[in-house]
Amino acid sequence: xxxxxxxxxxxxxxxxxxxxDEGLVLDLARIAANDVQKTAAPITAYLLGVAVGSTxxxxxxxxxxxxxxxxxxxxxxRPADAPDPDDIDDDVPDDRAVDHSGExxxxxx
Numbered sequence: 840x841x842x843x844x845x846x847x848x849x850x851x852x853x854x855x856x857x858x859x860d861e862g863l864v865l866d867l868a869r870i871a872a873n874d875v876q877k878t879a880a881p882i883t884a885y886l887l888g889v890a891v892g893s894t895x896x897x898x899x900x901x902x903x904x905x906x907x908x909x910x911x912x913x914x915x916x917r918p919a920d921a922p923d924p925d926d927i928d929d930d931v932p933d934d935r936a937v938d939h940s941g942e943x944x945x946x947x948x
Contacts, residue, residue, distance in 0.1 A: 860901065867905050867912075874912045883908055 846859050867887060868880035875883075890896070890904050 858898075860898065863902065863905050867909055870909050871912045875915045879912070883912065 842861055846861065850857060850859075864884050864887065868884045871883035872880035887901075887905055887908055891901050894900065894904075896904060
């Protein structure tokens with residue numbers, strides 16, 4: 840079975856009717872795998888598909904969306920093993936000696 844047969848069979852199973860530019864998707868996946876990390880490839884391809892489907896993008900618009908994703912992957916400068924800046928545990932100051940009993944916070948209101 841070749842890739843075209845797989846695409847046809849998969850579309851039948853998923854009950855969708857679409858044309859796939861597999862070269863575009865494969866190029867984008869390769870760039871994401873090389874410039875971001877290997878596991879970014881399928882996620883990037885999936886999200887491109889979501890974007891294409893949600894906007895009902897024509898072939899030219901699909902190329903624009905793929906080019907935007909490719910540009911992001913190409914300029915990605917974080918090593919694959921770098922921690923997410925939002926997940927880094929910052930040092931929390933020791934304020935056990937401070938009395939916070941009368942303080943109110945937005946979440947208390």
